[in-house]
Each structure stands twice: as structure tokens, then as C-alpha cells.
Amino acid sequence: MAKIFVLAEHRQGIIRDITFEMLTKARELAEKTNAELCAVILGKGIAEHAKALAEYAKTVITIDDPKLENFNSEAYKKILTKLIAEHKPSLVMLGHTSYGVELAPRLATALNTPLATDCIDIAFEGDTLAVTRQMYGGKVNVKATLRKAETYMVTVRQATFTPKKPEPPANGQIITVPSPLTEEITEKRFLQYVLPPPGGVDITAAEKLVGIGRGIKDQANMPLMEDLAKTLGAVLACSRPIVDKGWLPNDRQVGSSGKTVKPKLYLALGISGAFQHVLGMKSSDLIIAVNKDPKAPIFSFADYGVVEDLFKIVPSLKNKINEVKAQKT
Template sequence: MKEIFVLAEHRQGQIRDITFEMLTKGEELAETTDTQLTAILLGKDVKKYAETLSKYAEKVLLIEDIKLENFNSEAYQQTLSQLIIKKKPLLTLIGHTSYGVDLAPGLATKLNLPLATDCIDLKFNGETLLVTRQMYGGKVNVRATIRKSKSYIITVRQSTFTVQKPTMNGEIIEMSSSLSEEISKKRFIKYLLPLSGDIDITTADILVSIGRGIKDVSNKPMVEELAKILGGVLACSRPIVDKGWLSSDRQVGTSGKTVKSKLYFAIGISGAFQHVLGMKNSDLIIAINKDPNAPIFNFANYGVVDDLFKIVPSLKEKIIELKSARSQS
């Protein structure tokens, strides 16, 4: 029986969420294509994960090797390519993560198999594989057909598929490592933990967050003041940290912090998914952006389509008015 492979992703003693998201989608695809769902688990001393994965897959292929202890795209590529050549799966799902991005393109090229990256949906129409992915920072979706092949590789965007309750009791199969040759080009050295700053944005009730739309660092004080009179903390999206206008401990998103504030003000933030994943669970989200189609309005409870340089000063004025009226009464 043909298989659908899902590459399990794990780091620092944990299976990463993307693994279960892919297994959920994989189960659905396996049903529609009459294939078997197989989780691929590579690592060292990871048997304990195989148990967990077996509840989500019909089969878990476990390969342990000291060379697979930490993620290394060279070692992973060698192992996976031999496995794919041998088992010829219909489809291999890999997370579109820092690991998947390092692994999938080289793997697909080596095997001469078509790859579609960062997919937010995929389905088979007969033997044809159709995918949906995004362009222009999430402002446009694209439907594409993948070049016909006996085997496909897809990288899947994080937090796209909702994990379902496990229903399976898969078989765990241990295979011996095929890594005979030395991993010579690439070597993992160590992890570097994020620096902890003096402010923890994850514990703030009110976050006023700025993005590219504030245009210049000289506009930062205007928004900082809004944060102050609201009793909140200034946060930001990635471009602000890239430009050095705020330190990385203020960054909200996949490469920064995940927050769940009572109020999240998104000011001049278009809402690329990398940012949205870090803030969408806040209680109340208000977004100000001049593009009415900015993806942020899909996640905000309230929106303002206008120039932030007009709205923010007005807003500050009104809050100050309210506060002074209160202090006088």
C-alpha cells in the first residue's frame, strides 16, 4: 500500500506542534487517496515520542542514530532520501519551519521530486496534486497545480491545520540507520537562548504594537506615548526589530513572543501570518491600517482604515480628555 509520510519535528525534548497538525491533515489525505499514514521519526533516544506519534498514525518508522541527535539537514536529507527511494510514498509532508526550510528544497532537488512550499491547503484531484499558498506577505492567495509525479514533497505552514483527537494505535517499526558515510559538510554546535530584556511583553495586559506603517523611528515616541497613557507596553512586528528601532524582546510573532493580552493595538501592522500567530489569541484586538484588505483585519475585532498619523494623535487627545474629566469629578 502506498504511504503518506509525515516527518516528525522535535527539538529540546519536545515534539513540535506542526507534527500533529501535519498528521491530522495527513490522515484526511490518506483517507481520500486510499494510502497509509506513516510518521517518520529521526533522532537519538526518541523512542518515547514514537508512542505518542503512534496514536496519530497507522505506522511510525523510527530511526535512531547519534548523527541524528540534533537536527542536521545533511543527515536528515541522506536518511530521508534513502527512505523515500525505498518506500516511494505518494506524499511526504514536512513543516515549513526553520528545519523544513533547511531540508526540503535540497531533498526534492536530489530526488528530482516536485516540491511546493509553505502550503496552507492541499488536496488530490485524481492523481493531480493541488495546493493553496500565499504570496505578497499573505495579501494574495494562489492556487497551483504541482507537476505530475509518482511522489510529492510539500512543506506545510505552521498553525494552519487544527489538530484532532488521536484515534489510532499505529505500529512502531524500528529501522537501522542508513548513515554509513560521515556527515562532513554540516555540524550542529549549540542552541542560543533568546536574550531576556527588562520588559516581558507576554505578561502585559495592554500592548500597543507598531509595524512598518510607522515609517520612521522618529514616529515611535508618538505611539510610545499612547502606550503610556493607556498603561500599556510598546511591542512590535518584525520589521521594527530588523531596523533596530526596538529590541527583539518586544517582537510579537513566530520568531518572537506569543502574547495573549487583554488589549492588543496593532498600529501600521499589515498582519503577515508570522505576526498574527503571535497575537491572535488576545482578548480584544484593534487594528489601524490604511489598506482595507490588510490581513490584520481578519483577526482584529475592530478596525480603522485610515492614516495612523491622524488617528493616534486624536486617540491620545480623547484619552487624556477622559482622564482629566475623571480626575476633576
């Protein structure tokens, strides 16, 4: 039976969301092509991770080795080259993350396998693989068919597929493979994780975001926006002009040259909806936009839209939230 490999990504004891996003898409592909879905995880002390993955995949291949405590593309390449050559999966999926971007080209070169990067859709068409990628900052979607091969490799854009646990869970078989690493990897060494500065915020992890754009007009209005975000239990994110003006640091920028986010709620205030911005937030579960221009493109992506001056909406919204909170206590 053909296999589809998904390389699980984990960092500091946590499996990253991209893993479950890929497993969900891979399950759909495996069902369509009658392939076996196989999660592959490399690391140190990863038994619990393997159990979590077994809820999604038919097979979980684990390689547990102290030398794999931290990601190392050379070590991963050595192990995966061997595994892929043995199992000959029809498809190998990696996240289009800092790990995947470093590893995938090395792996594809070692295996002489066609590789498509940053994919937003993947489909088998007969025995060839078709992928969809975005070009020109998201203006154009390009569908490409890869040259015929036994194994295809793709990196998958984050927050593209919505993770969904199979019902009932897959109850997959966990297979522990001895580590083929015989010596320390010396080509590259892990030094340390550099965490965001204290007080730094990871907008990709926030459940609720208040996205602010040029429509807020003046830096003097920032406290009003911060206040609303706080009342809502949300984090402030923004469009590029806000970063250009220095009102928020660049790790708060959403879009093609910023971060891709997928919160439960994205409240867009005074953001026009340029495609470079939309690219980074269109997969949010619920999008509410406030803009005084009824023709603003953001309304094409919003679940709810308010055509109004945001300076009228923000104070009344804040009051209403406080009112509801007071009723609950």
C-alpha cells in the same frame, strides 16, 4: 496502500508544534485518499517522542542513532532518500522551518521529486497534487498543480493548520528501523544551539500577546503597555513601526517579515491591520482589536472590536483585570 509521510521535527527534547499541525492536515488527506498516515522521526533516544506520534499516526517509523542527536541535513537526506525510495509515499510533508527549508530541496533533488514550499493548503486532485501558496507578501493566494509524480513533497507553513489529536487516538504501530548511517557525517557539523539572550522572549510560544502598533504614539507610553501585558499575563508583540522606532527588538515583530504567532489571545492596540501584519497573527484563537478608526482593516479579522481611543481602554481594562483577580483571591 499509498502512504503519506510526515517528518517529525524536534529540538532539545521537544516535538515542535509544526509536527502536530502537519499530522492533522495529513490525516485529512489520508482519509480522503485512503492512504496510510505515517510519521517519521529521526534522532537519539526518541522512544517517548515515538509514543506521542503514535497517538496521531497509523505508523511511526523511528530511526534511533547517536549520530542523529542533532539535526543534520546531510544525515537526514541520506536516511530519508532511502526510506522514501523504499516506501514510495504519495506525499512527504516537512515543516517550512529552518530544518525543512534546508532539507527539502536537497531531498527533492536527490529523489527527482516535485517540491512545493511554504504551502498554506494542500489537496489531491485525482492523482496530482494542488497546493496553495501566498505571494507578494500575502497579497495574492496562488494555487498551483504539481507535475504528475509518484511522490510529491511539500513544506508547510507554521501555524497554518490547527493541531487536533484524533479521537480516539490513532494507537499507531511503532516500527524501529536500523540506522543506515555507517560513518560520521563530516560535510556539516552541529556546533551549538544559540539560545535567545537572557530575558529574551519567544513570542511564538506565548499564550497571550498584546500587540502594539503606531497608535501608541510615543515611547513614553511603553510602560503603560508593558504594565497591561504584565497584568494580563501576556507578552508584548508589535507591528513593524514599533521595531523601526527601536521601542521593541525585532524578535517581537509579528508579520510577513516578522514572526507568525498563534496565541490563545491576541490583543491588538493601535494596529491598523496592514496585510503584512495580519499575515502573522490571523490564526490566533481569539483576536481583540482596539482602534479609534472604525474602518481599520484589523476589524475584519478581529473576533471582538472596540472603536475607541486606546488610552481610554488600556487603564480601565487593567483596572478591571485587577478587580477580577482580587475577587478570585
